Amino acid sequence: MLENTFCHFPGIGLKTEAKLWNAGVLTWDDLEKDAPAGGSWPVGPGRLATARSLLDACRTALDAGDARVFYRDLPPQEQWRIFPHFRHSAAYVDIETTGTGCGMDHITTIALYDGREVKTYVHGRNLEDFVDDIAAYDLLVTFNGKCFDVPFIEREFNCTLDQAHIDLRFVLKAAGIGGGLKKVEHQLGLSRGDLDGVDGYWAVLLWKEFEATRDETVLETLIAYNVEDVIALELLAATAFNLHLERTPFAHRRLDTPLPGLNPFAASTAVLDTIRRRYFY
DNA sequence: GAAGTGGTTTAACGAGCCCT
DNA sequence: AGGGCTCGTTAAACCACTTC
Numbered sequence: 586m587l588e589n590t591f592c593h594f595p596g597i598g599l600k601t602e603a604k605l606w607n608a609g610v611l612t613w614d615d616l617e618k619d620a621p622a623g624g625s626w627p628v629g630p631g632r633l634a635t636a637r638s639l640l641d642a643c644r645t646a647l648d649a650g651d652a653r654v655f656y657r658d659l660p661p662q663e664q665w666r667i668f669p670h671f672r673h674s675a676a677y678v679d680i681e682t683t684g685t686g687c688g689m690d691h692i693t694t695i696a697l698y699d700g701r702e703v704k705t706y707v708h709g710r711n712l713e714d715f716v717d718d719i720a721a722y723d724l725l726v727t728f729n730g731k732c733f734d735v736p737f738i739e740r741e742f743n744c745t746l747d748q749a750h751i752d753l754r755f756v757l758k759a760a761g762i763g764g765g766l767k768k769v770e771h772q773l774g775l776s777r778g779d780l781d782g783v784d785g786y787w788a789v790l791l792w793k794e795f796e797a798t799r800d801e802t803v804l805e806t807l808i809a810y811n812v813e814d815v816i817a818l819e820l821l822a823a824t825a826f827n828l829h830l831e832r833t834p835f836a837h838r839r840l841d842t843p844l845p846g847l848n849p850f851a852a853s854t855a856v857l858d859t860i861r862r863r864y865f866y
Numbered sequence: 867g868a869a870g871t872g873g874t875t876t877a878a879c880g881a882g883c884c885c886t
Numbered sequence: 887a888g889g890g891c892t893c894g895t896t897a898a899a900c901c902a903c904t905t906c
Binding site for chain 1: 872873874875881883884885
């Protein structure tokens with residue numbers, strides 16, 4: 586999709602890009618050919634020359650796996666186009682915390698999924714390893730991570746996550762699927778089994794319970810919930826990409842919807858019942 | 867070459883929304 | 887419940903191109 590993208594070039598917005606597509610200029614290679622059928626370019630010679638001068642840099646960035654070039658230059662509502670090109674180096678990330686509001690909050694667990702393997706990080710054990718591990722990826726995929734997860738991580742670890750970042754909250758909203766993560770999953774017909782109805786507030790309660798009891802089953806239930814979130818992100822990213830693709834001339838290049846990854850952690854129904862009884866009845 | 871047009875960019879602001 | 891970020895909107899300025 587990036588090779589069909591022109592709206593990241595200076596002076597070319599979505600309208601001009603659509604005109605190029607309509608004129609049969611569909612790829613970067615087409616941009617270097619003679620004028621399209623009809624004899625004239627839907628963009629002036631100055632902007633055409635600028636775009637042409639940037640083609641090599643774009644090709645190099647694509648080959649080198651540098652997603653940041655496109656992330657920087659694409660309009661925010663078009664950053665979904667990055668996904669298939671850098672999917673092999675994507676990290677689906679979600680954090681759980683002790684809550685929000687009092688300023689003393691900290692991260693309790695982090696889940697990182699790369700489409701193959703799940704990694705988890707726990708406060709007081711291996712949480713700091715996350716900073717080194719995440720640096721290996723070129724693309725972050727989160728839900729509301731631009732507003733919550735990434736600022737929280739950067740504050741807590743005093744670091745900067747400078748990867749390209751697809752925040753599915755905004756991407757899905759622009760595709761007509763709004764709401765929180767659980768609502769989005771529900772709209773797409775996804776189910777979480779035992780963890781249906783469990784939300785971020787439960788993660789706060791589960792951590793509180795774990796700190797009080799040091800019961801590993803409680804911790805595993807929290808991690809299972811955390812991991813379930815990141816596994817779902819891959820499916821949501823592919824779905825969001827396909828929804829946006831349908832609005833372009835390239836709808837035939839849909840991505841296959843990935844099978845849900847295997848969650849190596851299991852939520853305990855006994856633990857969930859305990860939390861339910863204690864806090865919700 | 868001047869005027870007009872359409873498109874893009876930029877900045878400021880506020881609202882909305884989702885996270886735990 | 888609070889925090890915080892992004893996005894959308896709007897308006898103005900700018901740019902490139904077209905038309906005469």
